[in-house]
Every structure is written in structure tokens, then in C-alpha cells.
Amino acid sequence: MNENLLGITAGVLTSISMIPQLIKVIRxxxxxxxxxxxxxxxxxxxxxxxxYGIKKDELPIILSNSFAVLVxxxxxxxYILYKKS
Amino acid sequence: MNENLLGITAGVLTSISMIPQLIKVIRxxxxxxxxxxxxxxxxxxxxxxxxYGIKKDELPIILSNSFAVLVxxxxxxxYILYKKS
Numbered sequence: 001m002n003e004n005l006l007g008i009t010a011g012v013l014t015s016i017s018m019i020p021q022l023i024k025v026i027r028x029x030x031x032x033x034x035x036x037x038x039x040x041x042x043x044x045x046x047x048x049x050x051x052y053g054i055k056k057d058e059l060p061i062i063l064s065n066s067f068a069v070l071v072x073x074x075x076x077x078x079y080i081l082y083k084k085s
Numbered sequence: 086m087n088e089n090l091l092g093i094t095a096g097v098l099t100s101i102s103m104i105p106q107l108i109k110v111i112r113x114x115x116x117x118x119x120x121x122x123x124x125x126x127x128x129x130x131x132x133x134x135x136x137y138g139i140k141k142d143e144l145p146i147i148l149s150n151s152f153a154v155l156v157x158x159x160x161x162x163x164y165i166l167y168k169k170s
Contacts, residue, residue, distance in 0.1 A: 007137045013130025017123045038102045045098025052092045060137070
């Protein structure tokens, strides 16, 4: 299989797997099952993967991890929003 | 920063972020918050990342995603084990 196609397929699969969690949190307006520390570790790690992708000039890594950062930043936003109430 | 060190740091961060979920499931013996379909999508995607890493000969990608596959296979094992009861 073409390397880029392989990387993009892998990136799409690992990225979409995080969306159900976000939908669940938005629907239930409940973040008690979410660990803030782990969310921060995950966002840091994903950001470093984006940096790694930029240095290695690999588009599949850049795109999939940027998308994952966005999903997890949304989760972090929900966490801050719903934790108050 | 050295590319390999950057990749390994990124890999360690994204990998360890999944462990608390596994610990939580093992402690609570409860998998009702886990989506089986998403677990299968994630394991497929992570396995493709390992394949991508092998083709590109990039150790940080191979190691971190292999570890993540193991953690999520353990989660899948817990799902099958605790879903019965």
C-alpha cells in the first residue's frame, strides 16, 4: 500500500475514534469520567506529534494529530464549561 | 530538538494517557462507558500506524503505537470479560 494512503487511513481511524467521547460529553453535559491531567498529557503529546510531523515533513502525521488536538481541546473546553455546574 | 527524542517523548505522552482508562475499567469491573465499535476502530488505526512506522523505518512511531495497541487490546479483553457478568 502507498505510504501516504496508509498513514492517512491510520490517521482517519485513530482520529474519528475520539469523536464519540466528545459527543457523549456534550450530550450528557457530564465530565466526571474525564481525567483533566490525562487530557492535558494527551494534548501535549499530540502537539509534539504535530511538531514531529512538521520536522519529518509527513503530512499524514501532521493532519491526523492536528485534528486530534482540536477534538481534545474541545473536550478540554467542555471540561471547563461543565465542571463549574 | 532531536527528531527521535521528539517522537519518543510524543509517543510516551500519548501512550501513557490511555493507562488511567484501563486501570479504571479493571478497578470498577465496568465497561458500560466503553464503545466496542470505537475500540475496534482505534485498534485498527493504531495497527496501521505500526505498519506505517515499519514502512517508514521510524522507531518512535512503531514503539508508541505498538504499546498503544497492547493497552487497547487489554481494554478489549476487559470488555469481553466484564460484558458477560
